[in-house]
Amino acid sequence: MQQKTSLKLYFSDYFDLSKNALDKYGAYNISLMSDLPLFIDPFLLFQNPKYQVLHNLIIDYLKYLRDVSIYQSINQGRLKSLFYFSEVEQTYFGFTFMGNKGHGLGQKFARSLNLNLSKIFSSFGKETITKGIHLEKLCLISNGVGRDTISDFVTNLIKEYLLRYTEAFTLDNIRSEHRATVAVERVKFDRNLGVWTPGKFILPIYRNDYVLLTPKDILTREDTWINRNDYYTDFFSMVGASPNDQLRADFDDYLKRALTKEYTWKEMQDAIEGFTRLHPELIDHFIKVKEDNGEKAIKRSALYVSESELLFIDQFGSFAQFLFNNTLFYTIGFRTKDETHKRIMFLKDAIENKGCWTIFYNKDRPITREEDIHVLFKLIWYETPFDVSHEVNDGRGPADFKVSYGRDKTLVEFKLASNTHLRDNLENQLELYKKASDAEYGFKVIFYFSPEDLKRVNTILSELNMLNDPNIILVDATKKIPASQVK
Numbered sequence: 001m002q003q004k005t006s007l008k009l010y011f012s013d014y015f016d017l018s019k020n021a022l023d024k025y026g027a028y029n030i031s032l033m034s035d036l037p038l039f040i041d042p043f044l045l046f047q048n049p050k051y052q053v054l055h056n057l058i059i060d061y062l063k064y065l066r067d068v069s070i071y072q073s074i075n076q077g078r079l080k081s082l083f084y085f086s087e088v089e090q091t092y093f094g095f096t097f098m099g100n101k102g103h104g105l106g107q108k109f110a111r112s113l114n115l116n117l118s119k120i121f122s123s124f125g126k127e128t129i130t131k132g133i134h135l136e137k138l139c140l141i142s143n144g145v146g147r148d149t150i151s152d153f154v155t156n157l158i159k160e161y162l163l164r165y166t167e168a169f170t171l172d173n174i175r176s177e178h179r180a181t182v183a184v185e186r187v188k189f190d191r192n193l194g195v196w197t198p199g200k201f202i203l204p205i206y207r208n209d210y211v212l213l214t215p216k217d218i219l220t221r222e223d224t225w226i227n228r229n230d231y232y233t234d235f236f237s238m239v240g241a242s243p244n245d246q247l248r249a250d251f252d253d254y255l256k257r258a259l260t261k262e263y264t265w266k267e268m269q270d271a272i273e274g275f276t277r278l279h280p281e282l283i284d285h286f287i288k289v290k291e292d293n294g295e296k297a298i299k300r301s302a303l304y305v306s307e308s309e310l311l312f313i314d315q316f317g318s319f320a321q322f323l324f325n326n327t328l329f330y331t332i333g334f335r336t337k338d339e340t341h342k343r344i345m346f347l348k349d350a351i352e353n354k355g356c357w358t359i360f361y362n363k364d365r366p367i368t369r370e371e372d373i374h375v376l377f378k379l380i381w382y383e384t385p386f387d388v389s390h391e392v393n394d395g396r397g398p399a400d401f402k403v404s405y406g407r408d409k410t411l412v413e414f415k416l417a418s419n420t421h422l423r424d425n426l427e428n429q430l431e432l433y434k435k436a437s438d439a440e441y442g443f444k445v446i447f448y449f450s451p452e453d454l455k456r457v458n459t460i461l462s463e464l465n466m467l468n469d470p471n472i473i474l475v476d477a478t479k480k481i482p483a484s485q486v487k
Contacts, residue, residue, distance in 0.1 A: 039151035083110035417453035
């Protein structure tokens with residue numbers, strides 16, 4: 001058994017800080033092992049007076065880009081300089097999970113932004129219906145511009161603030177051996193010169209790179225407050241409530257021409273998008289409703305951040321520490337199949353027999369996202385010599401995890417029993433991933449939270465003749481009665 005010690009999973013662990021120091025400063029205690037699925041919501045910058053200067057900074061840059069898009073001929077180099085942005089991976093937020101290397105904002109986003117600013121939103125910055133100007137307009141009309149894209153874009157535009165925010169904390173709290181003066185590119189935009197300029201900051205250092213802290217009160221876990229899904233959901237009631245008879249008639253006529261008799265929801269979304277391009281003022285009416293309910297965005301953000309801290313830091317962190325102190329989970333083997341199976345079984349035993357099932361619950365409600373289990377799995381591979389990659393796409397779609405040691409590879413898929421696509425996944429997905437990834441082995445791990453979940457899984461496995469498949473592992477995460485209460 002390993003000597004008891006503390007794992008260094010979070011910012012406070014690595015830099016030897018109390019969590020109270022970060023809480024008092026208002027910063028999120030990020031994981032340095034894995035990106036966490038949190039995002040900056042620009043509406044929170046707009047709604048909170050202390051961040052409105054940052055929101056104005058974003059809008060000023062968008063106005064600059066709009067003018068460039070309308071009045072200048074943009075070559076590829078200029079497009080890259082102004083519209084392309086790398087992910088600011090040093091915040092450790094987003095969808096990467098394995099480490100913090102994301103994809104950034106490339107050509108698709110740049111061209112979409114350029115097109116919409118020069119055509120659909122040529123009047124961007126001259127709104128009369130809404131109280132303010134909002135970057136999120138772009139995600140309402142552009143498919144594929146979601147919360148992660150918006151968050152990455154905002155992070156780039158407020159990077160100077162995050163750098164200074166982190167530097168101030170660093171000078172007061174981080175020991176000299178864990179900090180350094182860092183030259184950072186693309187910190188501040190010089191409007192007169194039309195270029196991004198660098199800067200130097202004293203920052204915490206982890207694995208030869210700097211780390212950025214982010215205030216908790218600008219983060220969310222779900223969609224941004226102004227988002228595409230809500231726009232589609234509210235669209236019919238918004239048009240129906242419009243006093244403009246001609247608008248309602250035009251929409252009815254447009255649907256008759258755009259849709260077949262047996263249309264899909266995707267076709268309806270395309271029709272709504274097409275009609276919005278003809279009547280972009282509808283976006284402003286939708287945003288006005290969101291503005292009028294802005295206080296709810298702040299309350300929602302606080303709830304989501306609090307829940308994420310409970311799950312990702314308190315519960316998952318204590319679980320990883322439990323495995324380290326009480327099991328052989330962190331002893332290292334050499335074959336990826338054996339090592340992966342061993343860790344899955346230690347995980348299963350701790351949850352089913354050691355009382356650790358509680359980490360998946362908040363106020364008696366179980367988790368509903370498979371991505372939460374992905375975060376946990378990364379955290380418990382702390383300091384491994386194996387290459388553990390998340391959502392690796394080798395041509396047949398992304399597998400949840402690929403564990404590699406040289407040419408030896410094993411895949412792992414995590415599923416909730418409630419997943420509506422579980423049958424299709426069990427029947428086809430893992431074998432396809434194994435072939436595409438040249439992996440000899442693979443495991444499917446299914447978490448269930450009720451007897452109904454278990455019955456559903458067993459029915460599917462029976463129909464597929466997979467009840468005794470050793471590579472399918474069920475994890476019982478149902479609520480357990482404490483042994484002291486068993487009669």
